[in-house]
Amino acid sequence: MSSPNRIDRRHFAAQLAVRASVLTAAMAPLAATSAAENKPVADKNEKGDKPAEKKPDEATAPPELPSAEVILLTYLTRRHPSDHYDEAAFQGIFRDIRGDIARGKQLGEFPLKNSDEPAFVFAAYRKTEESGARSQESE
Amino acid sequence: MNEPFAFAFATIRELGAKLRAREVTSVQLTEFFLSRLEKFGPVYNAVVRVTRDLALAQAKQSDEELKAGKDRGPLHGIPFGVKDLLATKGIPTSWGAAPLKDQMFDEDATVVVLLREAGAVLCAKLAMVELAGGFGYKQANASFTGPGLNAWDKTCWSGGSSSGPGSAVGAGLVPFAIGSETWGSIMTPAGYNGLSGMRPTYGRVSRHGAMALSWTMDKLGPMCRTADDCGLVLNAIAGPDPLDPSSIPREWTYERESPSKPRRFRFATLEVDFARVAPEIRANYEASLEALKQIGSFEEIKLPEFPYGTVASTIISCEMSAAFEGFMTSGDVWELTAPEDRFGGFSNLVIPAKDYINALRIRGKIQRAMDELLSRFDAVVTPTLNTESGPITQKFAEWSQGFTSTELSGASNAIGLPGITVPNGFGARGLPTGLEFTGRADNENTILAAARAYQQRTDWHTKTPKVE
Numbered sequence: 001m002s003s004p005n006r007i008d009r010r011h012f013a014a015q016l017a018v019r020a021s022v023l024t025a026a027m028a029p030l031a032a033t034s035a036a037e038n039k040p041v042a043d044k045n046e047k048g049d050k051p052a053e054k055k056p057d058e059a060t061a062p063p064e065l066p067s068a069e070v071i072l073l074t075y076l077t078r079r080h081p082s083d084h085y086d087e088a089a090f091q092g093i094f095r096d097i098r099g100d101i102a103r104g105k106q107l108g109e110f111p112l113k114n115s116d117e118p119a120f121v122f123a124a125y126r127k128t129e130e131s132g133a134r135s136q137e138s139e
Numbered sequence: 140m141n142e143p144f145a146f147a148f149a150t151i152r153e154l155g156a157k158l159r160a161r162e163v164t165s166v167q168l169t170e171f172f173l174s175r176l177e178k179f180g181p182v183y184n185a186v187v188r189v190t191r192d193l194a195l196a197q198a199k200q201s202d203e204e205l206k207a208g209k210d211r212g213p214l215h216g217i218p219f220g221v222k223d224l225l226a227t228k229g230i231p232t233s234w235g236a237a238p239l240k241d242q243m244f245d246e247d248a249t250v251v252v253l254l255r256e257a258g259a260v261l262c263a264k265l266a267m268v269e270l271a272g273g274f275g276y277k278q279a280n281a282s283f284t285g286p287g288l289n290a291w292d293k294t295c296w297s298g299g300s301s302s303g304p305g306s307a308v309g310a311g312l313v314p315f316a317i318g319s320e321t322w323g324s325i326m327t328p329a330g331y332n333g334l335s336g337m338r339p340t341y342g343r344v345s346r347h348g349a350m351a352l353s354w355t356m357d358k359l360g361p362m363c364r365t366a367d368d369c370g371l372v373l374n375a376i377a378g379p380d381p382l383d384p385s386s387i388p389r390e391w392t393y394e395r396e397s398p399s400k401p402r403r404f405r406f407a408t409l410e411v412d413f414a415r416v417a418p419e420i421r422a423n424y425e426a427s428l429e430a431l432k433q434i435g436s437f438e439e440i441k442l443p444e445f446p447y448g449t450v451a452s453t454i455i456s457c458e459m460s461a462a463f464e465g466f467m468t469s470g471d472v473w474e475l476t477a478p479e480d481r482f483g484g485f486s487n488l489v490i491p492a493k494d495y496i497n498a499l500r501i502r503g504k505i506q507r508a509m510d511e512l513l514s515r516f517d518a519v520v521t522p523t524l525n526t527e528s529g530p531i532t533q534k535f536a537e538w539s540q541g542f543t544s545t546e547l548s549g550a551s552n553a554i555g556l557p558g559i560t561v562p563n564g565f566g567a568r569g570l571p572t573g574l575e576f577t578g579r580a581d582n583e584n585t586i587l588a589a590a591r592a593y594q595q596r597t598d599w600h601t602k603t604p605k606v607e
Binding site: 072075076079080082084085088089092093096097099100103104106107108110112116117118119120121122123124125126127 | 275340341342355384385387445446449450452453456467468470473478479481482483485486487488489490491493494496497498499500501502503504506507510511514554555556579580581
């Protein structure tokens with residue numbers, strides 16, 4: 001299922017778990033998911049469409065989801081696979097994603113009204129004396 | 140050529156006067172600067188490529204035209220260099236990136252065309268931080284030409300991302316250069332090398348043919364010895380361009396009023412976080428304010444409450460991720476010089492669209508609030524940078540103190556306001572420090588006038604480094 005340009009998902013999960021110490025704990029659910037996804041289709045068919053039997057405590061406990069950072073890192077590295085990802089890259093990208101999420105949260109918390117439109121065509125703004133419209137005046 | 144040192148650090152007006160007085164020809168000037176570029180360019184890691192043949196052909200034409208009475212204006216016959224993110228037909232354009240070092244374009248950038256039409260002589264494609272620094276470099280060694288070295292101290296950084304223009308103009312290898320700024324890339328190298336560097340209003344100068352890092356934040360501008368030179372160069376490169384839909388649809392003319400009619404300026408200052416500012420920077424800044432009190436009034440203001448840096452960085456991150464997705468997914472990105480640049484763009488590929496749109500929405504509010512605030516002033520005056528330049532062997536975080544001490548840098552770049560930095564002294568290491576004037580949109584002439592007035596009262600712009 002892999003081409004020379006695609007990182008093996010099992011290998012990827014193992015890389016994350018083993019190499020990136022900062023991710024180790026967070027990657028456990030991902031590794032499990034990845035392993036499950038990697039099972040051959042035939043294996044899944046063997047189980048039919050029935051859900052797997054769950055132990056009583058599993059049925060009631062809320063599912064342990066990976067963090068948003070891990071989900072995005074997983075998506076990113078699967079969408080853009082590369083053999084170049086190493087521990088430094090994983091950790092760097094993970095930190096960047098965390099920063100991006102914080103940045104998005106800050107933007108989302110800024111008070112905006114429904115009518116606050118983005119400037120789809122950006123231009124430097126200068127209020128005109130008469131109309132208050134976008135400037136056509138010069139100094 | 141009996142006064143080479145004077146030529147090396149002469150202003151455009153001074154060189155132009157010598158050309159018109161027949162004291163020197165453009166070919167002689169060009170030979171002089173070509174030899175300096177070839178000798179010292181590698182010393183400072185300032186040059187990607189010297190364009191000797193093209194330059195001499197253009198200089199010869201300039202001389203012939205002047206002899207025939209055709210004078211194209213102040214830049215006629217004046218050598219210059221451009222940051223290597225401007226396309227030049229027949230000459231590789233590397234964007235500072237190893238995997239793109241042989242990249243070719245089939246046309247010249249509009250700025251290159253306009254400077255040719257103004258009679259200027261293209262002598263070099265100048266070094267730059269790879270991909271204009273958009274991949275998050277954290278130290279000086281982030282270009283396939285090596286770390287840009289400061290014109291005043293080769294153990295220190297020249298600044299970025301217009302590193303080559305900074306050190307080349309600073310060391311007298313060219314009289315002026317064109318740099319680009321998305322967020323600080325003209326101001327930083329101009330400040331660290333003791334130049335006068337200008338960031339025009341967004342859209343004032345066509346971006347056609349320039350590498351896009353952020354379509355809505357990239358600006359091209361002059362890096363020169365004086366504010367007056369910046370005005371002369373901007374006059375040649377400003378104006379509407381049908382090839383750049385974001386260019387401002389009206390002409391712009393440099394206005395240099397008579398020195399016999401001095402004007403009074405209305406300056407604003409901001410509360411500066413001096414805890415992050417080197418003592419010498421603070422002292423130079425306060426001395427500059429004293430000098431400016433001779434020509435204007437002052438009022439301390441506060442910027443409106445907005446997440447300026449978050450807006451600016453989100454816009455850059457999202458636009459660069461679209462501009463460079465192919466570069467990243469092709470694997471070329473892994474050939475970049477700085478290790479942190481090789482993966483620094485990836486996270487941007489998964490930023491939600493709504494974050495970008497919210498940044499654009501907030502930007503609109505910032506524009507209106509800032510315009511209302513700045514309409515009362517000719518310029519906001521701030522220290523250009525928190526420190527003089529630092530060692531190339533250290534990460535920026537170890538010495539830069541975050542580069543700037545107010546939120547104005549992020550605000551003005553996010554919304555495309557013009558700014559100019561001029562030298563205002565030296566730091567503890569003996570490297571230049573800078574003073575920045577930021578103006579209302581469209582007010583390039585006003586901040587140029589303020590910077591010129593400052594330079595009429597000081598001589599920091601006449602100081603020159605020892606080049607060897």
